Amino acid sequence: MATRTSAPRRRLSVDERREQLIEVALDLFSRRSPDEVSIDDIATAAGASRPLVYHYFPGKQSLYESALRRAADELSRRFHEPPEGPLSERLHRVMGRYLDFVDDHGPGFAALLRGGSVAASPWTGAVIDEVRRAAHDQILSHLAIDAPGPRLRLTVRTWIATAEITALEWLADRSIPREELQLRLVQEFVAALTVTVSHDPGLLPAFRDLLAAESPTGPTGSLLGQLTRLLAD
Amino acid sequence: MATRTSAPRRRLSVDERREQLIEVALDLFSRRSPDEVSIDDIATAAGASRPLVYHYFPGKQSLYESALRRAADELSRRFHEPPEGPLSERLHRVMGRYLDFVDDHGPGFAALLRGGSVAASPWTGAVIDEVRRAAHDQILSHLAIDAPGPRLRLTVRTWIATAEITALEWLADRSIPREELQLRLVQEFVAALTVTVSHDPGLLPAFRDLLAAESPTGPTGSLLGQLTRLLAD
Numbered sequence: 001m002a003t004r005t006s007a008p009r010r011r012l013s014v015d016e017r018r019e020q021l022i023e024v025a026l027d028l029f030s031r032r033s034p035d036e037v038s039i040d041d042i043a044t045a046a047g048a049s050r051p052l053v054y055h056y057f058p059g060k061q062s063l064y065e066s067a068l069r070r071a072a073d074e075l076s077r078r079f080h081e082p083p084e085g086p087l088s089e090r091l092h093r094v095m096g097r098y099l100d101f102v103d104d105h106g107p108g109f110a111a112l113l114r115g116g117s118v119a120a121s122p123w124t125g126a127v128i129d130e131v132r133r134a135a136h137d138q139i140l141s142h143l144a145i146d147a148p149g150p151r152l153r154l155t156v157r158t159w160i161a162t163a164e165i166t167a168l169e170w171l172a173d174r175s176i177p178r179e180e181l182q183l184r185l186v187q188e189f190v191a192a193l194t195v196t197v198s199h200d201p202g203l204l205p206a207f208r209d210l211l212a213a214e215s216p217t218g219p220t221g222s223l224l225g226q227l228t229r230l231l232a233d
Numbered sequence: 234m235a236t237r238t239s240a241p242r243r244r245l246s247v248d249e250r251r252e253q254l255i256e257v258a259l260d261l262f263s264r265r266s267p268d269e270v271s272i273d274d275i276a277t278a279a280g281a282s283r284p285l286v287y288h289y290f291p292g293k294q295s296l297y298e299s300a301l302r303r304a305a306d307e308l309s310r311r312f313h314e315p316p317e318g319p320l321s322e323r324l325h326r327v328m329g330r331y332l333d334f335v336d337d338h339g340p341g342f343a344a345l346l347r348g349g350s351v352a353a354s355p356w357t358g359a360v361i362d363e364v365r366r367a368a369h370d371q372i373l374s375h376l377a378i379d380a381p382g383p384r385l386r387l388t389v390r391t392w393i394a395t396a397e398i399t400a401l402e403w404l405a406d407r408s409i410p411r412e413e414l415q416l417r418l419v420q421e422f423v424a425a426l427t428v429t430v431s432h433d434p435g436l437l438p439a440f441r442d443l444l445a446a447e448s449p450t451g452p453t454g455s456l457l458g459q460l461t462r463l464l465a466d
Contacts, residue, residue, distance in 0.1 A: 115348065115358075125348075150408045158398045158421075162391040169390065175383045180432055187431070188391075191424035198420070198459040199413055208464075226431040231441075 018056050021046055026067035030105035034064055034112075034119035064119045068112070072127050075101050076134040083142060087210050088186050088219040090142060095163070095182045102167040103178075110171050113164055135160050144206060151200045159189050186219040251289050254279055259300035263338035267297055267345075267352035297352045301345070305360050308334050309367040316375060320443050321419050321452040323375060328396070328415045335400040336411075343404050346397055368393050377439060384433045392422050419452040 012020060024046040028037045039060050043053045057063045078097040081090045102109055111117045112124065139156050140148050148156075163185055170181055197207045214220040245253060257279040261270045272293050276286045290296045311330040314323045335342055344350045345357065372389050373381050396418055403414055430440045447453040 150402075150406060154399060154402050154409070157402065158395040161394045161398055165391045165394055166387060169383075169387050173383060176387070184428060184432055187428045188425055191428050192421055194460065195417060195420045195424050195456065198456055198463065199417055201463060204463055211464075223428065223431055227427065230431065230434060230437055231444075 021056055022066045022070055025063045026070055029064060029067045030108040032107050034117050068124060068127055072131050075131055079135055079138040086214045086218050087142060088190055088214060091186045092219050095185050099178055099182055106171045110168055113168055132160055151196050155192050155196045159192055162188055183219055187223045190220050254289055255299045255303055258296045259303055262297060262300045263341040265340050267350050301357060301360055305364050308364055312368055312371040319447045319451050320375060321423055321447060324419045325452050328418050332411055332415055339404045343401055346401055365393050384429050388425050388429045392425055395421055416452055420456045423453050
């Protein structure tokens, strides 16, 4: 058997090496709980020595935080969606990207959100809250309601928790198909928004416009169609 | 001014004293964050010496855990409701008792649920999960569905989180009236259940029975009436 000779590898610049270590750390921290990842694991996966890793990062917590920072920015970017087309279809696309992210970072996402990990700290809690805030602000901007009041804000906040719990349950037990969860999350938002409007008639004009733009085959239309069929039988 | 003479106080038995210390601790841990309660505060409020408190409890964490145990049992008992009358009205009564509990234990409830308190531990996390489980089981028993599947369980789980977040927001900002939150929580449950049924037609017979028992003036009926009026205009 011939031994393979690889081309000599170009030495990474300081910035490139730092980037590479964060990439490798994020990959490991995504695939395992932080408690199960060591600096040695990261060094090995990066093809670097342990002292080299310590040259860039004081320790595992610092690498974890850099990886989390990167993941949080990535997830927040996925919330961006052009303000075009029916609202439920926009949210459906965002939920698709959200569930992709959750799937790509499953064990790490679960360890972080469930809490109790060795890497949990006030700082990691603040990053989670920052991502929730980004989701909250994106949703409110799509609803296009001037000065949203406490009722609508509460609805958005509780629905974000619903999306988190749904993602955690999906990671733990894949018995409900992903497509169904994606659709269900959107429909739960529409249902919760409907309850909110019933208590806050000031939201009615915006809600009417939103419903008028919905299509019969989108998440809202299919929910209404399905309920009409089921309850008519 | 005449000085009041009080009758000599009977000495408390060991069990009575222990009970009294837990009562006093629960009262203090309800009215303040655990970080702001000391053994001295508990001793003073109980009319006991610091050594006496330490005779019964090794330290503040132990008193906190005994008080939390008592509060958790109390809250779980409030979930019990006779299986009579429309489901939404049963849930409405339970939500009234839940919001009473939250109001009675506001700062302590918020500190515990928001996390990050010095008294938080795997044990306190397990107690929170136990109360959530009690709520989950009570709701499923009222729904009277044999062998509830993953879809319905997920709905109950996410709605319990909605109830927790709603309570926390209410404690932080009383701008939405309590009666409205009580009603809204029930209606959100009915709305989420409706979405679930649309994905799980096996739930349809039970859902139909449930709707048939609802009254036009109850939480479900008033939601439908309000939406019909709003959207008809």
